[in-house]
Amino acid sequence: MAMTDRAGLSADAVTFEGVGMTYSTATGPVQALADISLGIPHGHFVSIVGPSGCGKSTLLMLTAGLRACTAGRVMIDAVPVTGPQADTGIVFQNDTLLDWRSALANVLLQVELRRLPKKRYQERALDLLRSVGLSGFEQRHPYELSGGMRQRIAICRALIHDPHLLLMDEPFGALDALTRDQMMCDLQTLWLEQRKTVLFITHSIPEAIFLSDRVVVMSSRPGRIDDIIDVSLPRPRELRMTTEPDFNAYVQSIRQIFERRGVLRTEPGAERAQTLAQAHLKAPAPPGRP
């Protein structure tokens, strides 16, 4: 709750004030979020990490104005959110591209839906695609492209109307590890170029630390803010930094929060793993091998 005292400042791009969310289900009300107070300053990259079902995605939907909270309020630039926010770009875990549109046309979908002049944005769309390494693929259809390329198009689509706030819900969650690393680096470059306020939801602790100025750690059911960690690693950050002690110290501190909350349980598993490893050493070598 370290940020509660700063939550009221209108200087923040996004402000959560005692936000709570309760769903009514067939088996009774389920509290997804409780007492979330947090401020996200302009131009900051803020990640939210937490276990599955801690309401991370709900928080993002509330920010976008696509769901309404049942307690407290969400404010963007000190204005309470009451409906869909036009000045945001959203990227989901699934790229949600339209199969019948080319890469370029998919980026321009956002322009068409917003009834902006298509001609004026055409050039910008091509620039964006180029900046994520997709020049030459503008006329390809999603089914001809890899998962990473598709997600790059989705990111371009979220940026085409130049929103101040970028909301990303586990955008790399469906990608393979190698592609994730590449996307992480590219997103950092993009952010350094454009300096948008980013709210980034992820499962991955290293991903959150690599990208963020600030990592918000959440506990589950109901989702609450457990801790807020400012990451002061120098930018631009490089992949090799992820194995260095400074970086690992951050990973450790977040992992320990999860262990404390019982989200991560290493102890019983570690014991068993050790027994198995010893048994393996004692066993005779398989025949036919030196």
Next chain:
Amino acid sequence: MTDQPRPTPYQRAARRRRIEAVLYPAGALLLALGVWQLVIVVFSIHGYLLPSPGAVYDTLTGQWRYLATESVPTIEEVLLGFAAATVVGIAIAVAIVTWRPFEKAVYPLLVASQEVPQIAFAPLLLVWFGFGLTSKVIIAFLIAFFPVVVNTAAGLRSVPTELLDLAHSTRASGFTILRKIRFPFALPNVFTGLKIGVTFAVIGAVVGEFVGSGDGLGYVLMTANGRLDTATLFAAIGVLVVMGLVLFLAVSLLERLLIPWHVSQRSAGTGQGTGR
């Protein structure tokens, strides 16, 4: 054989698959005709019970002008009924998906109405609309429109929530979202409905002609049956089969042209990495 560049193994396999797709059913059909002829010879069956394939062929070639003339009203009924089923079916599906009260009020009734055999209404429709074209068009429409509604509605509903969330975040109107996202998304399902619908429309038109008509292939079937002229009966059925097939293929062709992006329409070679 004048193949200029050597075909790749892949192309050769594709060509073989295409040839097999024609060869196998054609072979099976020829075999069936052979068995048919054999049964007639072995059991010496009379021509008025079961005509030989040769007799049916003679009727088809000898009376093609008559059969062609009688096909015209049937084709008209089918096309008009199917067109009405397409327009009304899609409109109702859109209303069901976009307008809650309409869904609640109409959808259960629509499903329940399918328990009533529409064919049972054929005599009544004849009383109401006479022996002309209208009554048959309505029967064809009634039978064909339900699969169009159900499949279109299912397609419109299958749009991922995230995509709709994204669309709503742009504050686009419901109509824009329907036009740019929901309807194109539903097209594969729409075509599934249309392919079933066009087949049903043929059934509807023929049934209408059975009940009361002065022309059409259904009328040909009824009169040939009265005369125990089984050769003409089989010939008319053959014409109906061809008509149904041509209509089905026409809808399939349209599907191929309109949704080349869909999985069902892609040839095996183009889909590279889907990444999912």
